[in-house]
Amino acid sequence: MNDTPEDRPPSSRLARALGLIAAARIGWRGARRKATAAKPSSAAAGDTGSHDPSERTVPANRRAENLVAILLVLGAGCAFAFIAFYIILQTNTQLLGLAMGCALALLAAAAIVAGKMVVPQETSVEPRDQLLKEEAVEEVVEIVESGGEGISRRILLTGAGGLAGAAVLGAAAAPLASLGPPAGSLHQSPWRRGIRLIDDQGHLYAAADIQIGSFYTALPQGGNPDSLGAGVLVIRLPQSMIHLPAARQSWAPQGIMAYSKICPHAGCAINLYRYPLDESTAPFTPAFTCPCHYSTFTPGNGGKLIFGPAGRELPQMPIMIDSDGNLRCDGPFDEDIGPSWWGVRRT
Ligand code: FES
Known part of the structure; x- marks a missing residue:
């Protein structure tokens, strides 16, 4: 009784298919080897008769060409899908990534197949001169050695050359000084004793304007409002909540x-x-909180840090109330303002 392909078990059919593929591959490789051997090499045709490994094979593989075309079309389809997803499902980054990833993978596969099986394969040998000729080396050494002939002040010239080199290096390194803030600016602020506190509209702050439970941003009258130290926070606390260091008892x-x-x-x-x-x-406890990383400072305790990554307390500026009842600066901050650079010094 004949068994038809349908009667065979799946494992048998798979083994048969694999066998056919292997046989086809062996046959194709053998045919390719024969074609290469039959092709006259350019070396054989040359006058010298020396061995020349130059070789050129033209695959003319229609199946590979079809495969490349299919991969390219699929890649294009994925790229168009990316555009469609981008327009329709703008926020679906997974689909966008999948579409673009597939497009790139398919194009890469097409390039690999084309490089291996579609375009002509060529091995070329370019004749070159010997890289290092002994005569040429000796010639250069002679030129270098003869370059010093007739120079009597070698020490002077060597010193001058070293000086020029150092100067050029220094000039090249000088622009590094422009990195970071200008020297000294870290320790400056526009506040001086007697400067009035104003709001962003230029109105003077009077002591009576400052209410418990609110905070106000003040700027120095006549100062540069854009400078780092210009803005100050102004608050009023009940005396029972004020516990300033001894040296700052008059600052509130x-x-x-x-x-x-x-x-x-x-x-x-x-x-x-x-x-x-x-x-x-x-x-x-009343407290200021920085919105960036939530460092929290208590003004009643001299700006003490009670939470967060800041490495020091909030700088305090002494103020006074003039005869008109307006607020004025009474001196510099107790510490430099701004981020903690390389060791903040007291002003
Ligand atoms: S906590 Fe204020 S800048 Fe980081």
């Missing part, structure tokens, strides 16, 4: 205090202020 007239608006962590502008209204709030 009528409970009004001023602190730098620039966070000493990375220089963000502090614009959050909490003032608990319910005494059951724990801790019942």
